[in-house]
Amino acid sequence: MDFNLTDDRRMLADTLSRFIQDQYTIESRNEAANSAIGYSQDLWSQYAELGVIGALFDEENGGFGGKGFDLAVVFENLGRGLVCEPFLDNAILAGGTLAAAGNDAQKAIIEDIIAGSKTATFAHFEPRSRYSLQKVETTAVATDDGWTLNGAKAVVRFIDTADYVIVSARTSNGVNDKDGISLFLLDTASVNLNVNSYNTVAGGRAGEVTLNNLTVSKDALIGEVGQAHDVLEKVVGAGIVALCAEALGVMEAAKEQTVDYIQTRKQFGVPIGKFQALQHRMADILIEIEQVRSAVINAAAALEKEDRVERERALSAAKYTVGHVGQKIAEETIQIHGGIGMAWELPLGHYAKRLVMIDHELGDEDYHLGRYISLGKTLSPTSDQ
Amino acid sequence: MDLNFTSSELAFRDEVRAFLDTKLPKRLSEMVRNGQRLSKADQEEWHAILNEKGWLANHWPKEHGGTGWTAVEKFIFENECALAHAPRVLPFGLSMLGPVLIKYGNDQQKSYWLPRILNGQDWWCQGYSEPGAGSDLAALKTTAVRDGDDYIINGQKTWTTQGQHANMIFCLVRTSKEGKKQEGISFILVDMTTPGIEVRPIKTIDGGFEVNEVFFSDVRVPAENLVGEENKGWTCAKYLLTYERTNIAGVGFSVAALEKLKAIAADQQANEGRLIDDPQFAARLAKVEIELENMKTTNLRVIAAVAGGGVPGAESSMLKVKGTEIRQEITSLTRRAVGSYALPYNPPAFEEGFNGPHIGPDYAAPTAKSYFNNRKLSIFGGSNEIQKNIISKMILGL
Numbered sequence: 001m002d003f004n005l006t007d008d009r010r011m012l013a014d015t016l017s018r019f020i021q022d023q024y025t026i027e028s029r030n031e032a033a034n035s036a037i038g039y040s041q042d043l044w045s046q047y048a049e050l051g052v053i054g055a056l057f058d059e060e061n062g063g064f065g066g067k068g069f070d071l072a073v074v075f076e077n078l079g080r081g082l083v084c085e086p087f088l089d090n091a092i093l094a095g096g097t098l099a100a101a102g103n104d105a106q107k108a109i110i111e112d113i114i115a116g117s118k119t120a121t122f123a124h125f126e127p128r129s130r131y132s133l134q135k136v137e138t139t140a141v142a143t144d145d146g147w148t149l150n151g152a153k154a155v156v157r158f159i160d161t162a163d164y165v166i167v168s169a170r171t172s173n174g175v176n177d178k179d180g181i182s183l184f185l186l187d188t189a190s191v192n193l194n195v196n197s198y199n200t201v202a203g204g205r206a207g208e209v210t211l212n213n214l215t216v217s218k219d220a221l222i223g224e225v226g227q228a229h230d231v232l233e234k235v236v237g238a239g240i241v242a243l244c245a246e247a248l249g250v251m252e253a254a255k256e257q258t259v260d261y262i263q264t265r266k267q268f269g270v271p272i273g274k275f276q277a278l279q280h281r282m283a284d285i286l287i288e289i290e291q292v293r294s295a296v297i298n299a300a301a302a303l304e305k306e307d308r309v310e311r312e313r314a315l316s317a318a319k320y321t322v323g324h325v326g327q328k329i330a331e332e333t334i335q336i337h338g339g340i341g342m343a344w345e346l347p348l349g350h351y352a353k354r355l356v357m358i359d360h361e362l363g364d365e366d367y368h369l370g371r372y373i374s375l376g377k378t379l380s381p382t383s384d385q
Numbered sequence: 386m387d388l389n390f391t392s393s394e395l396a397f398r399d400e401v402r403a404f405l406d407t408k409l410p411k412r413l414s415e416m417v418r419n420g421q422r423l424s425k426a427d428q429e430e431w432h433a434i435l436n437e438k439g440w441l442a443n444h445w446p447k448e449h450g451g452t453g454w455t456a457v458e459k460f461i462f463e464n465e466c467a468l469a470h471a472p473r474v475l476p477f478g479l480s481m482l483g484p485v486l487i488k489y490g491n492d493q494q495k496s497y498w499l500p501r502i503l504n505g506q507d508w509w510c511q512g513y514s515e516p517g518a519g520s521d522l523a524a525l526k527t528t529a530v531r532d533g534d535d536y537i538i539n540g541q542k543t544w545t546t547q548g549q550h551a552n553m554i555f556c557l558v559r560t561s562k563e564g565k566k567q568e569g570i571s572f573i574l575v576d577m578t579t580p581g582i583e584v585r586p587i588k589t590i591d592g593g594f595e596v597n598e599v600f601f602s603d604v605r606v607p608a609e610n611l612v613g614e615e616n617k618g619w620t621c622a623k624y625l626l627t628y629e630r631t632n633i634a635g636v637g638f639s640v641a642a643l644e645k646l647k648a649i650a651a652d653q654q655a656n657e658g659r660l661i662d663d664p665q666f667a668a669r670l671a672k673v674e675i676e677l678e679n680m681k682t683t684n685l686r687v688i689a690a691v692a693g694g695g696v697p698g699a700e701s702s703m704l705k706v707k708g709t710e711i712r713q714e715i716t717s718l719t720r721r722a723v724g725s726y727a728l729p730y731n732p733p734a735f736e737e738g739f740n741g742p743h744i745g746p747d748y749a750a751p752t753a754k755s756y757f758n759n760r761k762l763s764i765f766g767g768s769n770e771i772q773k774n775i776i777s778k779m780i781l782g783l
């Protein structure tokens with residue numbers, strides 16, 4: 001057993017963390033995060049040059065990483081810096097889908113994603129599907145020369161600037177069936193998407209996408225017709241590792257900011273960090289963060305496991321833990337700051353917002369607790385299934 | 386023990402309902418229901434309607450233009466107002482300064498300032514906190530130095546809610562540096578238009594502007610604006626805070642917010658069914674509902690224990706801690722309920738008259754904003770940690 005990072009990953013972590021420290025101030029981050037495109041395209045090219053995007057793909061797809069621990073190392077650092085650039089939806093979810101199921105022509109896009117010259121996004125979740133992987137109401141009907149898509153996709157990240165969007169749609173079966181879901185690759189320049197876009201609470205851009213008799217050609221299909229569920233589960237699994245690691249970085253930063261603050265803020269003639277009521281709460285935060293770190297390690301290690309139940313349980317366990325602890329740490333660190341914790345001017349509130357919003361992406365605490373329980377039923381000795 | 390309302394209390398409730406039915410403008414209740422931002426004029430409009438009926442100052446005795454209601458009547462009124470989505474009555478003049486003037490003000494102050502609070506001529510804000518004096522309020526440094534018939538004020542207040550709308554501010558100022566720090570504090574009323582006052586907005590994490598910094602440099606205030614004796618302002622300050630705390634419990638707000646949350650949970654889909662039927666979510670809802678039912682009774686018990694409709698002492702700390710925890714939990718569940726639609730940030734939806742396009746369901750827009758904004762509830766009015774210190778010391782004797 002060895003809990004140390006490999007040398008390559010350590011170097012990547014060092015480079016990335018130095019880059020983020022040098023490049024970001026909370027002001028510049030907020031300006032980019034709340035701008036009309038929701039991130040900095042300039043920084044994005046620099047990330048590409050540094051090889052950070054490549055670290056998220058395996059060698060077969062032109063990268064040099066792509067394993068659970070690569071994702072974890074990168075995203076923990078992104079979290080620490082409250083980075084808002086489109087790593088998750090572009091590289092992990094959309095890029096990951098192409099890597100997992102794309103044909104050669106489709107996979108060629110990955111090179112552009114790694115180079116930072118093109119971005120893609122992922123349009124799976126729907127206005128009424130909440131966090132479900134299999135509930136898909138959007139339909140795709142085969143025509144002589146392709147497909148006709150109808151439906152709506154919710155909160156599609158960075159859709160304004162994306163060159164490509166991957167859309168899930170039902171090609172057969174009922175709305176809630178695992179079978180019958182297919183994936184399509186759309187070039188946003190050549191299809192007529194109806195998009196209502198907006199900024200989001202913790203920074204970054206997103207949009208509601210309506211597909212109204214949208215026709216796409218045959219070669220838009222990614223992978224096998226009707227067999228997309230497993231692909232979705234796979235890329236969303238990687239997304240969960242990424243988000244959980246990001247949350248860990250955010251928590252660490254929020255903890256450090258709070259420890260620093262209570263050592264300098266004085267009330268009643270002493271630093272407020274001298275009050276045991278606050279010390280114990282900071283100690284609880286530390287304990288919870290270490291539990292989160294372990295959950296992230298468990299999830300990263302499980303990502304490449306073949307055994308579905310084992311893998312998916314570790315992923316849901318991590319997302320549950322992060323959701324649960326994330327809310328607590330967001331609330332506690334604001335509270336322990338007092339009034340100043342409510343001020344936009346301080347970085348802390350923005351970290352807290354990101355932590356809470358992470359729970360609204362790829363399934364919240366309740367969703368993953370429920371999923372963990374139902375996956376476990378297949379293991380239980382008393383199970384009648 | 387009888388937990389039922391008496392027939393006269395029921396009649397009173399019906400009277401309040403009928404009033405709200407006819408007099409609460411639909412425009413205002415819609416804005417409150419949709420979590421939209423009320424302008425100063427909107428708030429003034431509602432104050433004026435209540436004042437016309439004689440129901441604006443429900444904490445004041447009758448002889449000063451108050452309602453003279455019993456604790457139960459106040460409870461019924463606030464509950465019904467919240468359920469009808471009436472705008473909140475701003476506390477600064479009515480529930481903070483008013484009671485202080487009634488108890489500690491001289492006759493001239495009472496007859497001049499109280500009617501102006503009722504008829505809306507003055508819009509008050511609270512100048513207690515300073516950058517270096519939050520929980521340790523008595524550490525405040527803003528000074529008032531006597532100069533002939535005036536005091537000259539120098540210093541800074543912060544976190545001043547609605548300071549941008551107010552024309553008057555009541556301040557705690559230091560008039561003496563001798564002795565214990567509580568003993569050199571005075572309570573004074575300041576006209577915000579006096580030269581030397583500057584108000585700067587503070588943006589909060591939810592993107593809103595409701596708090597401010599207020600700077601004083603050589604601000605001349607007539608000495609007759611001092612309330613109570615010089616250096617005895619701490620007594621006024623503490624008296625006011627018990628009122629503030631009891632109000633923050635906000636049981637009525639919680640009842641209304643819980644009702645709305647349930648409607649959202651019934652509309653949202655989860656696991657092939659409704660969110661309200663999802664075991665995890667249903668358990669969360671049930672727990673907060675039980676807490677709220679208990680809180681309603683705790684609230685009434687604490688208020689009823691005070692003879693003559695005054696204010697409770699250290700027990701108000703209990704209401705503040707538990708009441709704010711419940712309010713925060715409801716806003717948290719409301720945010721949770723809307724799923725990924727908590728993410729969009731859509732400021733136009735916070736303004737009056739917004740008619741789309743909505744992003745996701747029409748109730749989603751204010752949920753995250755309201756959740757983050759309401760983190761303030763456990764910080765202001767004396768943080769919940771400070772309330773627990775008070776409980777430990779004053780009730781438990783530790």
Ligand SMILES: Cc1cc2nc3c(=O)[nH]c(=O)nc-3n(C[C@H](O)[C@H](O)[C@H](O)COP(=O)(O)OP(=O)(O)OC[C@H]3O[C@@H](n4cnc5c(N)ncnc54)[C@H](O)[C@@H]3O)c2cc1C
Pocket residue numbers: 265267268272275277278335336337338339340342510511512513514516518519520521543544545546547596761764765766767768769770771774
């Ligand atoms: C939105 C908002 C509106 C406000 N409106 C007003 C207003 O209109 N007028 C006004 O005067 N003020 C207002 N306030 C200020 C508010 O009353 C103070 O923020 C509050 O009293 C806490 O003070 P502080 O912010 O300086 O925090 P601090 O006192 O620095 O406290 C920081 C943390 O330390 C904890 N702490 C401090 N002392 C102890 C102790 N002895 N034991 C254990 N824990 C302790 C606190 O609980 C808190 O968690 C407002 C604040 C906010 C956030």
